[in-house]
Amino acid sequence: MAHRVFIDGEAGTTGLQILERLQGREDIELVSIDHERRKDPVARGEAMAAAEIAILCLPDDAAREAVALAEGLGDDVSVRFIDASTAHRTAEGWVYGFPELAAGNRDAIAGARFVSNPGCYSTGAIAIVAPLVAAGLIAPDEALTINAVSGYTGGGKALIAEYEDGTAPPFFVYGLTQAHKHLPEITKKTGLSARPVFAPAVGNFAQGMAVQLPLHLRAGRDLAALRATLAAHYEGQQFIRVLPEGEPGARIDPTAMNGTNMLELSVHGDDRTGCATVVAVLDNLGKGASGAAVQNLNLMLGLDEAAGL
Numbered sequence: 001m002a003h004r005v006f007i008d009g010e011a012g013t014t015g016l017q018i019l020e021r022l023q024g025r026e027d028i029e030l031v032s033i034d035h036e037r038r039k040d041p042v043a044r045g046e047a048m049a050a051a052e053i054a055i056l057c058l059p060d061d062a063a064r065e066a067v068a069l070a071e072g073l074g075d076d077v078s079v080r081f082i083d084a085s086t087a088h089r090t091a092e093g094w095v096y097g098f099p100e101l102a103a104g105n106r107d108a109i110a111g112a113r114f115v116s117n118p119g120c121y122s123t124g125a126i127a128i129v130a131p132l133v134a135a136g137l138i139a140p141d142e143a144l145t146i147n148a149v150s151g152y153t154g155g156g157k158a159l160i161a162e163y164e165d166g167t168a169p170p171f172f173v174y175g176l177t178q179a180h181k182h183l184p185e186i187t188k189k190t191g192l193s194a195r196p197v198f199a200p201a202v203g204n205f206a207q208g209m210a211v212q213l214p215l216h217l218r219a220g221r222d223l224a225a226l227r228a229t230l231a232a233h234y235e236g237q238q239f240i241r242v243l244p245e246g247e248p249g250a251r252i253d254p255t256a257m258n259g260t261n262m263l264e265l266s267v268h269g270d271d272r273t274g275c276a277t278v279v280a281v282l283d284n285l286g287k288g289a290s291g292a293a294v295q296n297l298n299l300m301l302g303l304d305e306a307a308g309l
């Protein structure tokens with residue numbers, strides 16, 4: 001029998017991309033509500049009651065409201081959640097849905113009722129920093145800076161409208177007050193004790209992102225050690241690839257992983273100058289959101305992790 005899945009926020013940027021990945025799958029039956037009733041708590045409650053898993057593709061407040069709504073339906077309703085918003089990423093009782101990050105994560109996701117999907121920038125930043133902290137190549141209290149550029153779909157329907165009507169600039173830097181919503185999860189899930197400085201930007205392209213960690217090298221922390229540590233950490237992972245020396249060349253294209261659930265890591269720099277950059281490239285709507293949500297859904301349902309991806 002097919003598994004019943006409700007996408008709350010099905011008409012949004014993330015929701016639509018999940019819908020595309022699930023439509024046509026014989027092992028999934030989508031529970032839907034009429035578009036006009038998409039914000040009606042009664043209709044959403046009915047859909048949650050009918051579903052095994054609800055995927056929340058909503059603003060943070062609406063995601064919190066959805067969980068409260070399900071809890072208000074009583075003990076007979078045992079719908080499980082994947083929350084794509086920022087609302088529960090560092091919350092007690094929620095499993096962080098990053099299967100490749102550490103041994104045991106897949107089992108934790110498979111058995112969880114509440115799974116929070118990592119943020120898009122966070123996926124790139126954590127993928128780089130967490131293994132380097134675990135291996136002792138970055139001290140937990142090291143002062144790090146993370147730079148990133150995202151396609152404009154990362155800002156959801158509102159930012160997409162600004163680019164489509166031509167009112168947004170070709171490139172902008174933001175997050176300047178150092179209060180970006182991804183900073184708490186980046187700090188917590190990397191094992192850092194010091195909050196990194198985060199410098200995100202948006203460019204005039206729809207999808208894709210590059211996240212960079214500039215690093216000064218020192219004894220024991222050279223380019224080969226960084227690359228070998230990341231390669232060992234992600235060995236055998238289907239959706240995370242660590243590139244060999246010299247790849248992908250002199251320019252990094254943030255759109256290179258678009259349409260896939262892949263995250264590609266590469267290490268650059270020069271041991272003689274002691275300066276390096278570690279880069280993650282991913283599709284903000286792929287491994288950064290909708291692809292990751294489908295991967296987590298597959299794990300929660302005991303299916304092939306890569307189904308539909």
Ligand SMILES: NC(=O)C1=CN([C@@H]2O[C@H](COP(=O)(O)OP(=O)(O)OC[C@H]3O[C@@H](n4cnc5c(N)ncnc54)[C@H](OP(=O)(O)O)[C@@H]3O)[C@@H](O)[C@H]2O)C=CC1
Pocket residue numbers: 008009010011012013014015038039040056057058059060062084085086118119120153154155156157158284285288289
């Ligand atoms: N875009 C991205 O790259 C990523 C987004 N996310 C997260 O996913 C979530 C959704 O983002 P995104 O898809 O970009 O946003 P969008 O603005 O594109 O979509 C949000 C959707 O939620 C609907 N909605 C808003 N309030 C309610 C409500 N109370 N009840 C039901 N539906 C509601 C909106 O309806 P309507 O438009 O009709 O008002 C819209 O369809 C956010 O929390 C975001 O942080 C996560 C990773 C990456």
Ligand SMILES: CC(=O)N[C@@H](CCC(=O)OP(=O)(O)O)C(=O)O
Pocket residue numbers: 084085086118119120121150151152153154155156159181182200202288
């Ligand atoms: C380009 C852009 O605006 N990006 C968003 C982050 C993407 C997103 O919505 O965040 P989650 O991954 O946490 O859901 C921002 O900086 O707020």
